[in-house]
Amino acid sequence: MRTDDTAAFDVEAVRADFPALDQEVNGHPLAYLDNGATSQKPRAVIEALRDYYERDNSNVHRGVHTLSERATAAYEGTREKVRSFLNAPSEREIVFARGTTEAINLVANGFVRPRLREGDEIVISHMEHHSNIVPWQMLRDELGAKLRVVPIDDDGALDLDAYLAMLGPRTRFVSMTHVANSLGTVNPVREIVEAAHAVGAQVLLDSAQAVPHLAVDVQALDCDFLAFSAHKVLGPTGIGALYGRMEHLESMVPWQGGGDMILAVTFEKATWNAVPYRFEAGTPNIADTIAMGVGLDYLREIGLDRVAAWEHDLLAYADERVRAIPGVRIFGDAPEKSSILSFVIEGVHAHDVGTILDSEGVAVRTGHHCTMPVMARFDVPAMARASLAFYNTRGDIDALARGIEKVRDVFRLNR
Amino acid sequence: MNDLRELYEEVILDHNRNPRNFGRRPPECNRAAHGHNPLCGDQVEVSMTLRDGVIEDIAFDGEGCAISTASASMMTQALKGRTGKEARSLFDAMHAVLVEEAEPDHDRLGKLAALLGVKDFPMRVKCATLPWHTMEAALEGRDAPVTTE
Ligand SMILES: Cc1ncc(COP(=O)(O)O)c(C=O)c1O
Numbered sequence A: 001m002r003t004d005d006t007a008a009f010d011v012e013a014v015r016a017d018f019p020a021l022d023q024e025v026n027g028h029p030l031a032y033l034d035n036g037a038t039s040q041k042p043r044a045v046i047e048a049l050r051d052y053y054e055r056d057n058s059n060v061h062r063g064v065h066t067l068s069e070r071a072t073a074a075y076e077g078t079r080e081k082v083r084s085f086l087n088a089p090s091e092r093e094i095v096f097a098r099g100t101t102e103a104i105n106l107v108a109n110g111f112v113r114p115r116l117r118e119g120d121e122i123v124i125s126h127m128e129h130h131s132n133i134v135p136w137q138m139l140r141d142e143l144g145a146k147l148r149v150v151p152i153d154d155d156g157a158l159d160l161d162a163y164l165a166m167l168g169p170r171t172r173f174v175s176m177t178h179v180a181n182s183l184g185t186v187n188p189v190r191e192i193v194e195a196a197h198a199v200g201a202q203v204l205l206d207s208a209q210a211v212p213h214l215a216v217d218v219q220a221l222d223c224d225f226l227a228f229s230a231h232k233v234l235g236p237t238g239i240g241a242l243y244g245r246m247e248h249l250e251s252m253v254p255w256q257g258g259g260d261m262i263l264a265v266t267f268e269k270a271t272w273n274a275v276p277y278r279f280e281a282g283t284p285n286i287a288d289t290i291a292m293g294v295g296l297d298y299l300r301e302i303g304l305d306r307v308a309a310w311e312h313d314l315l316a317y318a319d320e321r322v323r324a325i326p327g328v329r330i331f332g333d334a335p336e337k338s339s340i341l342s343f344v345i346e347g348v349h350a351h352d353v354g355t356i357l358d359s360e361g362v363a364v365r366t367g368h369h370c371t372m373p374v375m376a377r378f379d380v381p382a383m384a385r386a387s388l389a390f391y392n393t394r395g396d397i398d399a400l401a402r403g404i405e406k407v408r409d410v411f412r413l414n415r
Numbered sequence B: 001m002n003d004l005r006e007l008y009e010e011v012i013l014d015h016n017r018n019p020r021n022f023g024r025r026p027p028e029c030n031r032a033a034h035g036h037n038p039l040c041g042d043q044v045e046v047s048m049t050l051r052d053g054v055i056e057d058i059a060f061d062g063e064g065c066a067i068s069t070a071s072a073s074m075m076t077q078a079l080k081g082r083t084g085k086e087a088r089s090l091f092d093a094m095h096a097v098l099v100e101e102a103e104p105d106h107d108r109l110g111k112l113a114a115l116l117g118v119k120d121f122p123m124r125v126k127c128a129t130l131p132w133h134t135m136e137a138a139l140e141g142r143d144a145p146v147t148t149e
Helices: A011-015 A043-056 A066-086 A100-115 A134-143 A160-166 A189-198 A246-251 A286-302 A304-323 A350-359 A372-377 A394-410 B010-017 B066-079 B084-098 B106-120 B122-140
Strands: A094-097 A121-125 A146-150 A171-177 A202-206 A225-229 A240-244 A262-265 A270-272 A328-331 A340-345 A365-367 A383-387 B031-037 B042-051 B054-063
Touching: A043 A066, A043 A286, A066 A094, A066 A240, A066 A286, A094 A100, A100 A134, A100 A171, A100 A202, A100 A225, A100 A240, A121 A134, A121 A160, A134 A146, A146 A160, A160 A189, A171 A189, A189 A202, A240 A246, A286 A304, A304 A328, A304 A340, A304 A394, A340 A350, A340 A394, A350 A365, A350 A383, A350 A394, A350 B066, A350 B122, B010 B066, B010 B106, B031 B122, B042 B066, B042 B122, B054 B066, B054 B084, B054 B122, B066 B084, B066 B106, B066 B122, B084 B106, B084 B122, B106 B122
Parallel strands: A121 A146, A121 A171, A171 A202, A202 A225
Antiparallel strands: A094 A240, A225 A240, A262 A270, A328 A340, A340 A383, A365 A383, B031 B042, B042 B054
16 A cells, blocks of 8 residues: 555555455454564565565575575665664664564674673663563573663553662663563653663663554664564564664674675684674575565555554554453553553453454464563463554454453353 | 353353362372463462372362363362372373364263363363373372473
8 A cells, every 4th residue: 555644544455455354263354453473464575575486586695696686685675674764874783683582682692791791780671571581691690690670660661760770880781672562661762771871881672562663763762772573563474683883783793603694714714794794694584584674665655653643542442442341450551652452351361361352353462471570560370462553443442342241251250 | 163152161160260179288288290381371280199099189279261270170079089090091081082082981071071162272272181281290299390382
C-alpha cells in the first residue's frame, strides 16, 4: 500500500498486504495479537526472499560475476537502509547480527569484556528480557564485576531516581530496554543515556520492542549501541542489526574468526577487516538481510508517526475493554506505554487463558515472556500478553474481549 | 475445533478449584521429586511415603495451569495405596493415550479418563504428563529435577 502524509490510515488496505492475516483459526477469523513475539510479514518481504533465490542467489563480497555483484549490492544496500531507519551517521556503524540477542552478546564480549575490571558495575533494569540479563551475568561471574538492577514501581515504570543514585565511578556500562516486552513501558532513554555519559559509562539500548512502534533516532538518543531484531519489525527471523558508534566499533576486537572478517591471513597472523565486516565472520544470512531492508522500507512508507497514533488509540481501546471485565488484572500502567497489554484473569492460569483464546481465533502469548524477574516482581507465575501492530483493528480487540468472557464462562466465573 | 468442553470437564475444574492432597508433604514422606515446565513456568513437587513398594501416602505442591493441577490432584487420588509397579503401569496407560494415540482402556483408567480430553491439544499434553513424570522420578528416588523439555 502507498500512503501520503495527509491520507488517513487505511487499515484494510494495509491488512491486504499481509497474507497470514487472512485466515481462519478454529473457525474464527484470526486475531493476531502476538506481535511482540514476532510480527507478520508483508507480501513485499516474502517476495523479496523468493526473488533473491530465483534471480540473484550467489555469495557476497566474493565473486566478480553479475549475480554476486547484484547480491552484494542488495546486501550492502540494506546497511544503508538500516542506517537511514535509525538515523545513524554512517552505514559502517551498522553491524548485521542474528538478532537482538546476538547483538547484545557481541557488545558484551567485544566491547565490555576487555574493559571490565573486578568490582566494576553493569547496570540493567528489573524489566529486561532474559537476553539482556544473562550475557551480563556471564561476564559478572567470569570477571568479578557487579550487576546492578534498577527497580520498577507498581505501574511497571522505571525508578529513575534509583537509577541516577546507582550511577557512579564504578559504573562501566548500562544496558537497558527501550520498550519493555512484558509491560509495554517506554523508558526515558534520552535521560538514561545522558546520566550514564555524565559518569563516563556507555549505554546499549535494547530496542527490539521499540523499533516496530516508534521512530528511533540514534543521534537524538545519543546512545552508544542499539540492537533490534528484524522479525519483530516485518522482516524474517534470524537477522537483525546492531548500531554502534564508530569510535567504539573501531576499538572492539572481533569475537568470531573466519572468512569475510579478515584482510589478509598468513599462518603467523591475520589482519582484521574494517568495521563492520570485522564482526561478520563467514557467509552471512544474505536473503534475510535483504528482506529485512524491504520490511523497513514498508514501515517507513506507512510512516512511524501514523503507526504510533493508530496503535496508541488501539491500546487505549484494548485497555478500556479488557479492564471492564470483572476479575481481570492488568500489569504495566506506566505513563509512557506502547502496544502491549499484559493481564491475568483471577483464578485462571495464563496457560489456560491462551488455549481458550486460541479456540476463539485469538493469538496471544502466555507464560513469563522471557522476563521471569518481572513475574516475580508482580508475584504471578505467568501472564497473558496481547501485543499490537498497526494492522490490528478494534475488531481484533473485540475478539480478545469476547475470548476473555469465554474463559470466564468455561471456568464458571460468571455465576 | 477440538472440544474445549472436553478439555475443561467439570471434574477437571473441580480438581483445579479444590486440589486434593495439595500443599503438604505426607507426614512420613521418604520420596520427593521436583518437576518443571520451562515453557510455561509450571512447577510441581510430588512427595510420597513409600513402604515395602506401596505408596502409603502421596501429595503434591506447586503452581500450574488447570490441566496440570487437576492431573496431579487426580493422580494422587488414584495412586494412594497402590504399589509402585501399579503406579508406573497406570502412567503407561495414560501416556499411551496422550502421546502414542492408543485407544483408552477405560477399565484401567477409571476416573483418570477425564484427563484424556487434552490429547486433542498437543501444546497442552505436557501439562497433564508433568506430574506423572515427577511421580515416577520420586518413585525411583531421582534427585535431578524433571523437565518437560
Ligand atoms: C525486549 C526484547 N529484547 C530482546 C529480545 C530477543 O530478541 P531475539 O530473540 O530476536 O534475539 C526480545 C524478543 O523476544 C525482546 O522483546
